[in-house]
Amino acid sequence: MREVRLDKVVVNMGVGESGQRLINAERVLETITGQKPVRTISKKTRQPFGIKKGEPIGCKVTLRGERGEEFLRKAFKINQNAMSLYGFDESGSFSFGIEEHTDFPGMSYDPEVGIFGMDVSVTLCRPGYRIKRRKVGRKKIPNSHRVKREDAIRFVQEKFGVRIVE
Secondary structure: OOOOEEEEEEEEEEOOOOOHHHHHHHHHHHHHHOOOOEEEEOOOOEHHHOEOOOOEEEEEEEEOHHHHHHHHHHHHHHOOOEEEHHHEOOOOOEEEEEOOHHHOOOOOOOOOOOOOOEEEEEEEEOOOHHHHOOOOOOOOOOHHHOOOHHHHHHHHHHHHOOEEEO
8 A cells, every 4th residue: 555656647738829839739749648638728818928718728638557657758768767856746746848749759840830848747646545536435645645755756766767866
C-alpha cells in the first residue's frame, strides 16, 4: 500500500486563439499521444489578447497507465533525462514543459503547421486513493499515506532514471 504509482499525465497545449492554429495543435497532440484531445475553453475575456469568454483556446489529453508511462519516457528523453527541483510541489505532483513538438521522434517541422510547445503535468498516488473520490463512504486520505515531494522525486529517479537539477 506504500507503493507510489502514476495516476495520470495531462499534456496541455495553450494556443491562445481558436481557428486553424487550434486545429493544427489538436492534430499534433493526437499524433504525439495517440489519443484524441479535448478543447479547453477560456474562463474570462481578455481584450488585450483578443480572447473572449467561452472561446476554445487550447487542447489537452489525459493519459493513464501504460500510455502515460510511455509518453513520460519520451518526454524525459527530450529533456535529456533531467528535471528541475522546483517542478515538484508538496503534494507529490510535478510539471515540466517541452518547447517544441518537433523534438519528438517522427515529428518534423512543417511551415503550414508551425511549432507548438506543451506543458506536462503528472499526478502520483498510492493504492487506496479511491476513497477520496468515491461517491459512497468518501473519506480523507491520512497524512501518513499522502505522496510527499521526496516520494515523488525518488519515484521519478528510480522509475525513469531522471536526474534532478537544482
